[in-house]
Amino acid sequence: MTDDDLGLTYAYFLGCITPNRYPGIEAATKRIFKEFGIETKEMVGASCCPAPGVFGSFDMHTWLPVAARNLSIAEEMGLEIYVTCNGCYGSLQEADHLLKEHPKLKERTNKVLNEFGREYKGTTKVNHSIVILHDIIGLDKLKERITKPMNDVNVAVHYGCHFLKPREVRGHGSSETPYILEDLVKVTGAKEVEYKDKLMCCGAGGGNRTADTVQSLEWTRQKLVNAIMAGCDCMVHPCAFCHLQLDRGQAEMNKAFGTNFNFPILYATQFLGLAMGLSQTECGLDIQTTTMPEKLLK
Amino acid sequence: MGTLYEDIVAYGGEVFGEEHMETLRECVQCGKCTGGCPSGRNTALRTRKLFQMALLDLREEIFNAPELWFCSTCFTCYERCPKGVKTTDIIRIIRNLAAKEGHMSVPHRMIGVYVLKTGHAVPIGPDQMKLREAVGLESQPPTTQHPKNKEQLEQVRTIFRTTNYDAMIDFDWETMNLRGMKKGGKK
Ligand code: SF4
Numbered sequence: 486m487t488d489d490d491l492g493l494t495y496a497y498f499l500g501c502i503t504p505n506r507y508p509g510i511e512a513a514t515k516r517i518f519k520e521f522g523i524e525t526k527e528m529v530g531a532s533c534c535p536a537p538g539v540f541g542s543f544d545m546h547t548w549l550p551v552a553a554r555n556l557s558i559a560e561e562m563g564l565e566i567y568v569t570c571n572g573c574y575g576s577l578q579e580a581d582h583l584l585k586e587h588p589k590l591k592e593r594t595n596k597v598l599n600e601f602g603r604e605y606k607g608t609t610k611v612n613h614s615i616v617i618l619h620d621i622i623g624l625d626k627l628k629e630r631i632t633k634p635m636n637d638v639n640v641a642v643h644y645g646c647h648f649l650k651p652r653e654v655r656g657h658g659s660s661e662t663p664y665i666l667e668d669l670v671k672v673t674g675a676k677e678v679e680y681k682d683k684l685m686c687c688g689a690g691g692g693n694r695t696a697d698t699v700q701s702l703e704w705t706r707q708k709l710v711n712a713i714m715a716g717c718d719c720m721v722h723p724c725a726f727c728h729l730q731l732d733r734g735q736a737e738m739n740k741a742f743g744t745n746f747n748f749p750i751l752y753a754t755q756f757l758g759l760a761m762g763l764s765q766t767e768c769g770l771d772i773q774t775t776t777m778p779e780k781l782l783k
Numbered sequence: 784m785g786t787l788y789e790d791i792v793a794y795g796g797e798v799f800g801e802e803h804m805e806t807l808r809e810c811v812q813c814g815k816c817t818g819g820c821p822s823g824r825n826t827a828l829r830t831r832k833l834f835q836m837a838l839l840d841l842r843e844e845i846f847n848a849p850e851l852w853f854c855s856t857c858f859t860c861y862e863r864c865p866k867g868v869k870t871t872d873i874i875r876i877i878r879n880l881a882a883k884e885g886h887m888s889v890p891h892r893m894i895g896v897y898v899l900k901t902g903h904a905v906p907i908g909p910d911q912m913k914l915r916e917a918v919g920l921e922s923q924p925p926t927t928q929h930p931k932n933k934e935q936l937e938q939v940r941t942i943f944r945t946t947n948y949d950a951m952i953d954f955d956w957e958t959m960n961l962r963g964m965k966k967g968g969k970k
């Protein structure tokens with residue numbers, strides 16, 4: 486066992502967008518975790534989290550048991566969960582929080598789950614992959630593994646919303662002055678660049694993308710313009726759903742607005758993966774809409 | 784059916800607790816929510832106005848306004864409200880009440896169809912299976928959409944049946960799709 490072997494195992498809640506649209510996020514995350522002795526066990530039979538802003542907006546009483554059912558799968562495995570999407574984080578952590586706070590709600594929810602012999606007990610924990618990177622693996626260990634420093638790269642950090650907010654559920658401190666992603670970017674030698682409305686939403690959540698896709702892309706366009714104006718080379722974020730809006734959204738907005746965007750979008754583990762010497766193919770960065778400049782690949 | 788405020792407290796209270804929903808009454812119309820709202824820059828959504836309308840019981844006006852659905856649930860207003868109004872949760876509950884009364888667009892109802900069919904709001908297709916192989920992963924993840932996990936998928940369907948979500952979106956179990964749609968995408 487090397488010094489870097491943490492000997493940990495997590496249940497991976499895949500969700501929808503990561504495995505079904507951006508498998509590069511899944512591959513890069515698993516590869517990095519494995520490097521540090523973190524084993525991934527997929528949650529067999531898990532479903533959509535379900536999307537918090539979407540199903541939470543239509544019927545909380547359907548949203549909650551679906552989320553609780555997913556949590557019960559990890560409970561059966563006896564493992565803590567990790568996720569690679571703020572939507573999954575949003576749903577599973579919020580559901581876990583509500584069910585722990587309100588015993589009556591737990592009872593009501595378990596009545597639904599009992600119909601097929603499941604039970605939510607409240608024995609797992611929902612972790613975000615970037616928190617595992619930052620707090621469990623840690624910046625020192627990460628730094629030792631950087632073989633391709635991103636020295637001259639300017640990065641726009643994008644948090645997405647449900648990683649930080651609501652604070653009372655997420656527990657990562659201030660939602661206006663966060664630091665986790667900034668630290669992860671800086672550990673690669675890259676420069677984290679302040680840009681206008683850095684904490685602004687990508688526009689996709691809450692069913693907004695589905696309600697009016699072009700309107701939602703206008704939020705995304707503003708976000709990208711702000712990052713480009715600040716001299717950023719790429720955007721690094723922790724959310725598969727944001728990735729869809731920020732990456733595929735560029736093709737959609739080029740069509741809708743007649744623009745010509747090709748601004749590189751990377752999930753945190755894809756960015757770290759490149760800095761740790763993984764190829765862009767191993768990180769799935771050559772099978773998405775936006776393309777990676779030489780600067781990020783050398 | 785009570786006033787909109789009463790319904791928000793009663794329905795939202797079941798999930799978040801009544802006190803959480805009752806914060807709506809604390810709104811002093813300062814407009815800080817609207818000031819930081821990314822939607823308000825681009826759409827007709829005015830969070831401050833929405834809450835005043837809710838307190839004035841303007842149910843139909845709220846339910847029929849397209850901008851009710853232009854909140855991304857970013858929680859910026861939730862964190863910034865100086866009076867502790869649980870803004871984003873109140874908006875979600877207003878939407879729940881609107882959806883129960885049939886105000887739900889076809890694209891929004893279709894998300895439910897995908898979940899009822901596969902367990903996923905964004906299911907996999909053959910092209911994406913190839914993408915998975917390209918990065919060295921199994922072509923299909925072991926989730927509810929995997930043919931091996933039919934029983935698990937059935938559990939998700941049971942939830943939707945138990946809570947009457949299928950009826951709410953007018954889902955037809957025969958065709959596994961939405962039943963005949965009326966004009967404007969409303970039921
Ligand atoms: S910020 Fe709070 S108190 Fe001010 S208008 Fe919005 S909801 Fe009301």
Ligand code: SF4
Nearest residue numbers: 820854855857858860
């Ligand atoms: S949660 Fe909704 S209403 Fe509040 S700031 Fe975000 S988009 Fe605006």
